[in-house]
Amino acid sequence: MITLIDGLSLGSIYALIALGYTMVYGIAKLLNFAHGDVIMVGAYAIMVTLSYSLSPWVAVVVAAILCTVLGMLIEKIAYKPLRGASPLAVLITAIGVSYFLQGAAQIIFGSQSIPVGVAWKLPAVSAINKLGVSTAAAVTLISGVIIMSILTLFIKYTKTGRAMRAVSEDRGAAMLMGVNVNGIITITFAIGSLLAAFAGMFYLLQIPNTQPTLGAMPGITAFTAAVIGGIGSIPGAMVGGILLGVVEKFCLSSPLAPYTVAIKFSLLIIILLVKPTGLLGKVSREKV
Amino acid sequence: MSEFVLETQNLGISFGGLKAAQDVNLKIKKNQIYGLIGPNGAGKTTVFNMLTGVYKPTTGKIFLDGKKIDGLSQEKINHMGIARTFQNIRLFNNMSVIRNVMVGLHNLPEYKCTVWESFFRLPRHFMTEIKMRERAKELLRIFGLEDERNALACNLPYGKQRKLEIARALATNPKLLLLDEPAAGMNPHETEDLVKTIHFIRDNFDMTILLIEHDMKFVASLCDEITVLNFGTVLAEGDTRTALRNPEVIRAYIGG
Ligand SMILES: Nc1ncnc2c1ncn2[C@@H]1O[C@H](COP(=O)(O)OP(=O)(O)OP(=O)(O)O)[C@@H](O)[C@H]1O
Ligand SMILES: [Mg+2]
Numbered sequence: 001m002i003t004l005i006d007g008l009s010l011g012s013i014y015a016l017i018a019l020g021y022t023m024v025y026g027i028a029k030l031l032n033f034a035h036g037d038v039i040m041v042g043a044y045a046i047m048v049t050l051s052y053s054l055s056p057w058v059a060v061v062v063a064a065i066l067c068t069v070l071g072m073l074i075e076k077i078a079y080k081p082l083r084g085a086s087p088l089a090v091l092i093t094a095i096g097v098s099y100f101l102q103g104a105a106q107i108i109f110g111s112q113s114i115p116v117g118v119a120w121k122l123p124a125v126s127a128i129n130k131l132g133v134s135t136a137a138a139v140t141l142i143s144g145v146i147i148m149s150i151l152t153l154f155i156k157y158t159k160t161g162r163a164m165r166a167v168s169e170d171r172g173a174a175m176l177m178g179v180n181v182n183g184i185i186t187i188t189f190a191i192g193s194l195l196a197a198f199a200g201m202f203y204l205l206q207i208p209n210t211q212p213t214l215g216a217m218p219g220i221t222a223f224t225a226a227v228i229g230g231i232g233s234i235p236g237a238m239v240g241g242i243l244l245g246v247v248e249k250f251c252l253s254s255p256l257a258p259y260t261v262a263i264k265f266s267l268l269i270i271i272l273l274v275k276p277t278g279l280l281g282k283v284s285r286e287k288v
Numbered sequence: 289m290s291e292f293v294l295e296t297q298n299l300g301i302s303f304g305g306l307k308a309a310q311d312v313n314l315k316i317k318k319n320q321i322y323g324l325i326g327p328n329g330a331g332k333t334t335v336f337n338m339l340t341g342v343y344k345p346t347t348g349k350i351f352l353d354g355k356k357i358d359g360l361s362q363e364k365i366n367h368m369g370i371a372r373t374f375q376n377i378r379l380f381n382n383m384s385v386i387r388n389v390m391v392g393l394h395n396l397p398e399y400k401c402t403v404w405e406s407f408f409r410l411p412r413h414f415m416t417e418i419k420m421r422e423r424a425k426e427l428l429r430i431f432g433l434e435d436e437r438n439a440l441a442c443n444l445p446y447g448k449q450r451k452l453e454i455a456r457a458l459a460t461n462p463k464l465l466l467l468d469e470p471a472a473g474m475n476p477h478e479t480e481d482l483v484k485t486i487h488f489i490r491d492n493f494d495m496t497i498l499l500i501e502h503d504m505k506f507v508a509s510l511c512d513e514i515t516v517l518n519f520g521t522v523l524a525e526g527d528t529r530t531a532l533r534n535p536e537v538i539r540a541y542i543g544g
Contacts, residue, residue, distance in 0.1 A: 158406035159394060159416060166380045166391040173378040176340055178366035178395035178460045187403055282382075 002132040003253045004246065009137035010206070011245020012144025016199040017222030018229065018237035019151065020192030026168040026232035027188045030090045034074055034097035036219015038193050040212065042067045042200030044105060047116045047210045056119055064197045071193025072186055080182070105212035113209040120208055136205040147198060148238055151191070155234065160187060168232065221248075224268045230281020239279055243267075290354030293318050293464055293496040294339070299348035299358075300520075301338055308334045309520045310347070314498075316464070316513075321490055321497045323511035323528065325504075327540055330517040332500045333375055336466050339498075340372050341365040353463060367395060369463035373453040373470060375500070381442035385433055385452055388441050389424040392459025399423075427455045430492075431485065447478045451485070458493065465489070467499040471506050483509055504532065516540070
């Protein structure tokens with residue numbers, strides 16, 4: 001039971017990150033491999049803000065704003081000039097952006113890991129802790145569910161959300177109906193990066209150290225989650241993320257612990273063998 | 289204001305060596321229903337793609353209400369006042385019928401609402417949603433699709449999908465509506481219905497319509513003027529009856 005809650009909590013971090021991959025893929029049709037590093041930037045933003053002994057709430061706001069702006073900048077500087085270029089060029093660029101962010105963090109902060117400090121520690125809540133669940137896990141899980149619900153409502157019931165769905169279904173037709181596709185892509189990057197900032201914050205609650213490569217493992221795991229769920233599918237990213245989180249925690253608390261990473265990625269291969277489009281992915285049809 | 293809603297001058301495009309269209313000079317007056325016909329592969333859809341900015345013309349100019357529009361982006365051309373349907377239906381399949389139409393309304397200034405207003409659910413968000421929904425319903429009513437507004441677009445029968453495409457295009461509030469084979473795949477009864485709907489749109493939306501169609505009876509009953517294309521060149525143009533009796537046109541159709 002406790003392992004399940006821990007798993008769901010970790011899974012909601014993966015789900016938040018996976019949503020960024022899947023939304024950007026669905027709408028801009030590109031794999032933003034720098035996405036994981038946005039989490040890292042968010043974590044550093046929190047660490048730095050706290051080092052000025054500001055409140056953790058200020059730190060969260062700073063991280064959220066910084067990541068959102070960063071996401072929009074990455075899109076504008078790195079990807080927008082390549083719209084219409086070969087997917088391979090875009091992919092290489094994405095990897096380049098990823099190394100750039102890691103390199104920048106290394107130059108500014110060094111490669112050693114830096115603890116975030118005691119201000120970043122949730123108080124004990126005896127009612128929850130008595131059950132054996134950490135406050136961090138509970139907060140992550142609850143906030144994760146709230147954030148994902150807001151996102152779902154946003155996509156489903158707002159004008160912008162509707163345009164996002166239209167662009168992801170048929171970019172050309174959406175343009176011809178007057179939808180400002182560039183604007184929609186920018187908004188998508190902004191939302192994805194905001195979610196990454198939240199993921200970075202929850203990550204720090206579990207592991208309170210920053211490091212330039214901190215985004216890499218959660219990033220690749222979440223990407224796997226997005227593919228497992230069916231890349232481009234929003235509920236798919238949530239399901240995939242939660243699934244990997246739960247699997248990871250159960251593996252870690254079993255004799256299979258040393259094989260956890262191998263098991264997570266084998267899951268990807270198995271699911272893709274059975275259902276090549278991912279759990280909730282749709283078969284794409286060629287359009288003329 | 290120009291005499292013509294749409295005017296093209298020596299419009300042409302080549303793909304590699306293939307001249308898919310050349311020297312197309314369309315002159316379409318306000319409230320006209322104008323036909324663009326020709327055998328398969330004549331370049332009709334290619335002309336639509338140039339008019340809507342999907343293809344950049346290799347030669348020539350396009351004027352909408354006297355303003356030059358060639359070279360503009362697809363979005364911009366839609367904002368200027370051209371909307372279209374597609375030969376191969378391109379609806380947003382996994383969205384409901386009404387949401388398809390609401391995407392068409394997305395860019396109109398009267399439904400302006402920023403991301404922030406939506407995100408924080410400010411009053412304008414709700415007002416905009418209600419106004420858009422009402423307008424979309426009104427459009428759906430014209431096409432008899434009101435009762436199916438919550439169905440997924442892909443679950444509509446073929447004829448209704450074609451109508452929904454027209455409704456979505458109309459939602460963008462165009463000056464000129466381009467219909468690419470609107471009657472394709474329809475039975476005679478549906479086609480007759482479509483003729484009435486197109487007249488209705490022309491009269492009630494003060495619309496100018498350019499359509500591509502293979503069904504000659506349909507063309508003759510709707511269009512006052514046509515342009516006939518064959519292998520990318522104009523075979524005949526002008527009054528529908530005269531153009532259809534042109535020996536070259538008859539030969540092209542029998543030959544093709
Ligand atoms: N993007 C493209 N690249 C290369 N050739 C193209 C392209 N688009 C159209 N063509 C060619 O241009 C010619 C005209 O095609 P188009 O689709 O305009 O014909 P059409 O008159 O609409 O025919 P149909 O009645 O079959 O729809 C065809 O030979 C087609 O292969
Ligand atoms: Mg065609």
